[in-house]
Amino acid sequence: MFVPVEWLKQYVDIENIDIDKLSDELVMSGSKVEAVENLGEKINKIVVGKILEIQKHPDAEKLVVTQVDIGDEVLQIVTGAKNVKEGQYIPVILNGGRLPDGTKIKKGKLRGVVSNGMMCSGEELGIADKVLPMHQEKDGIYILDEAYPLGTDIKDILGLNDYIIEFEITPNRPDCLSILGMARETAATFNIPLKNLEINIKEEVDNIKDYASVEVLDSDLCNRYVARVIKDVEIKPSPQWLQNRLMKAGMRPINNIVDITNYVMLELGQPLHAFDLEKLEENKIIVKRAENGETFTTLDEVERKLDEDTLIIADGKKSVALAGVMGGLNSEVSESTKTILIESANFSSHSVRTTSKKLGLRTEASARFEKGIDPNIAIIAANRVCQLVEELGIGKVVAGVIDIYPNRAEEKVVEVRPKRINDLLGTNLTNEEMIDILERLEMKVTIKEDKFLVTVPTFRLDIAQEIDFVEEIARIYGFNNLGMTIPKGNSQGAKTNGQIIEELAKNTLNAVGLNEILTYSFVSPRTFDLLCIPEESFMRRVVKVINPLGEETSIMRTTLMGNMLEVLARNYNRNVEYAKAFELGNVFIPKSIPVNSLPIEKKVLTIGMYGKEIDFYSLKGVVERLFERLGITDYEYIPEKNHPSFHPGRCANIVYGNHTLGVIGEIHPDVMENYNIDTRVYVGEIDFNIIYQITRLDRVYKELPKYPAMTRDMALVVKEDIYVKQIEDIVKENGREILESIKLFDVYKGKQIQEGYKSVAYSLTYRAKDRTLTDEEVTKVHEKIVKELEEKLGATLR
Structure with a gap:
């Protein structure tokens, strides 16, 4: 969520709060700040100019020579832009000026003609292509919408002096996906009043009943539907101030009507949609489920197949929008539109989420609906659109509102114990201090004996029980103000025997020159082919991941050798001369196939190495040093000639009594070829579950011998x-x-x-x-x- 500070100031008085303090305090009160940017910080000497004259360049067909008035002088500027015309107001960077990317501009000659400065495109002003207004040419000069005082700093015209704060909004706070929501957080954090948004529509004409009707057939998926009508609409680009705010908030200006609906959505958090009323059959809106197999073309000109779980907006004969997601191509607002119907509705978050996921279509509207929106804001947003239309003088508001509200949202009253809050936070806040914090968050508090009865505003969908108030009071009071206390308990923490053995094993392996690696527990089924594991091998009995990220991560591993060889191969192929590594991790053995219960998780140690002076005995020496440190004796090596992944003459099982601890050896040449390794590699895999049982860390003193040998x-x-x-x-x-x-x-x-x-x-x-x-x-x-x-x-x- 991008929040322009200049827009935020419309709701809270933060003129005397510097940007660092503003962002830091909002972080401490629970609003995660991702970045703070000043768009015009690096811009210098870019002013408003007017093109007085355009002539062809004498020696270049694709260039023109222009005379540009910047107020106190007229500059000659050579440009190759094709969208320039006489009389246009444009941004001009003067000699010695600097662009946002740090580029400095100096006067010079283009094909022999002097050019004193440069006209600027949107990109050169730091405006990203994705938010460049639709009427501006991507590769052309940025054309200003009206006549501004010549020589005025372009940062003042385009609002580039502003700071933009990027917030990461958590899914439980959809109310913060708006300027108003972040203004509430700012007001509560700094304990300053929130400026109320005053909405007044001065003049209304006719009656909405003569223009449109609305019917909600599936009220379980539509909590509220508000409609207003505006006639005599004039479609054109929005004024510069409106475009500036949208661009800084990360949205592309389209036209004045679409821009107003987007503006209000960003301002209040309520998605809106404008229909061309003349394109609606029978001037009717019907909210219903789609027919199974129905096809519908959305605004992005993609035909989509719907099912009966998809909520749609229809007119008297056809579908015209996907509820809460995107409008249809057959009812979009165009330059010829004269009458529009403004939709301000509240749709089921589950319905919108399901539709968006099925169709692979996610929009700014769906991102808000799927998290939940306060239904009570719908009428406010619809009236705010009408107010802006009237203020811009681009249409007449039709009197009356269609408001179907079958599922009314009421304020919740929650019982809260102040003592419980203090106990959990380790504070001694008074009732008055707690009430002050709650009222700053626009909650109403009534005291009943030793408890609070707190009325929660409907826009706070995340608050439902007492513990939620503990967090609210803590974050506004300040997490940094909470005292540091040590948890009380009768037991002292200590490492388990298994953790002690693991730590000793890792330290020993690090001490003999091995590096520890960590790899993913889910692997590709192709791993077994690379390791030359037979089809009938028990190692191929695996746990399959139901929703894998891809084929490469679709099963749980039953051996760590594949992971080890991938790491060694990666190092070898990047010209690392030698490598010695180990991994202590879990393998997953299913109890049965098909898998119907949790698998057995077995701890396995894998050691791998290659290099000029490394051989079988290097690996054997590491294993023996490890066993010595773990107090393991009486083990033996038994030649193993049948392991498919190892060289048949250079492999051995490690046996302890009746148990096979593991296997060590040189990897088979066929396996090496599969991993594109052209040198000998030595790998050992040890069952660490058995190691836990036979490790002997106690050391018994034996006196030195008295007699000669x-x-x-x-x-x-x-x-x-x-x-x-x-x-x-x-x-x-x-x-x-x-x-x-x-x-x-x-x-x-x-x-x-x-x-x-x-x-x-x-x-x-x-x-x-x-x-x-x-x-x-x-x-x-x-x-x-x-x-x-x-x-x-x-x-x-x-």
């Missing part, structure tokens, strides 16, 4: 297909109580080892807790280990 090295020759874990399991099993540690320090394949075999070298440390070991004890255990390796794995000492 003995170390023995051994190099074994085994078959290539034997895993080191098989060797280590046998060593640990036979090390009895004196084997303290086993460390692999070499794996060798080469000429000295026969083909199909490898050499694996270990360092074994022996120590007893209660004594110093002898060589005999160690030798006995060590030989037992070697013997078991020979028997079970066919190992030989090298």
Whole structure:
């Protein structure tokens, strides 16, 4: 909502309030200010001029040489504009002047002819194309509507000295979608009187009953219908002051009648529509539901198909408007219009919202109706249109009003407890202070014992119960004036065990050089194809989004690998040399298909990386460091050759007892091709729900050993297909109580080892807790280990 301050001043005296204070105080009282703009702040030396003479340029067909009177001198100006004529009043920027975009103009020559200044178009004056008056040419010079004093600053003529405040109006305050509504807020905020709008129609002729009749057949969708008639209408451009106000409020001037209806809508918040009465069959208005399948052409020249839920305005034979949305092409006001019927109605917000959504047609009128409008303002708005028509001298107002009001809106009376308000706000406001605030908001208050009986004006549709008054008093009193108090309670907040584990995991992963990423929980079904997931896989059992933003966000994810690979692919394709990232997020597993209950939400940790010096063991090292910090031991890696997304020879499951914690490995080349990544990528996905259960954050102190250790090295020759874990399991099993540690320090394949075999070298440390070991004890255990390796794995000492 754009509010010109100059227009606001018509209702509240804010002459002595500077713009910063005005906007700041309105923000503090609940009106969100999006922007404040001064249209003419950067304009300099642009004045009114009159074209005295136009001659052809001697050396250029598309240019003309003009003589322009600016009051104290006549300037020669060369222009290529085609809409200039002798006698026109136009804006002229003088030598050294500045346009709104900061451009400075200097005198010069155009094809050899001196040009002292420049005539200005609407765009050069800072007027946006979307609000440029219909009678002004988009690429032409801006032509002023009448003879203004020559040399007058153009900012005074076009109202460019004004400030425009842009407000974001919340859906619960449709009354603020008007100048009057924001004037009420300003008056209440600064505790200054609101100037009443005086509406007087001095002269009325004939009788409306001789001109038109109105019938409301579907009163459940039309709360009120007010009609007035104006005859002997003269259609022409609006005066400059009216055009200025519309443009500053973000609306394009069309003609005087349409402009007046738009002006009143912006001023009072009541949408209006003008029908050419001579185009209405039988001079009749009928408010009813449309026939199913009926077609209707709106003012934007689009034919629309209607249904029986659409409320329309019809005459004696045809539809002429979509109620509350847009008028019809067959009844629009044109230059030949002589008699008009002004519609000021109140339609059901649900009906207008439904019609607007079905037809994909949203207008300034529908935006207001769908939020709700006070029906009692309809008659005021209709009379205001008549007043402006009379003041501009463009028609005669026909006496009488047609006012069908089947669903009368009455003022609500709400019981309010002052003590409750103070308790909730933590204030000690007196009854008098509260009553003063409520009366500033145009509410009437009666005291009954220890309670207020508050009468709420009908334009405040958002107020219905006691708690609403708490907010009203708080915002006008000033949120910044409310005391700061600490909530009382018997419990102290603390992180849950799960939150502590998550935080430790994230800190650990950050510490080893990974960046945390966050991605959307909804993904594309195509993700499974990119990951080469088979059609029968359980991962394709998904929760589908009923109203997705698009195909790319139509299902809930069952794996985070697709999201991780998208992020890595994006970085790779933007020439990021290496990337290491992780995400801790939810996947969504449906309990059944079709989905008829909430899915299972499972926490999953995904780690991804690529780069010049990164390999499988880089990823494995990160996982092991994480598990070490979480106190997780006794897990093992089992080769995995069947996962469709991973390289079959470079992938392993992480197993803890009977549970599979997750999978790590190098991504399959086919998947890499799908994501347009031309380097090796390593990804791990871990079930964090299990991690919660097996994490051990407590640390038990163990005293330092008192007795010395003995170390023995051994190099074994085994078959290539034997895993080191098989060797280590046998060593640990036979090390009895004196084997303290086993460390692999070499794996060798080469000429000295026969083909199909490898050499694996270990360092074994022996120590007893209660004594110093002898060589005999160690030798006995060590030989037992070697013997078991020979028997079970066919190992030989090298």
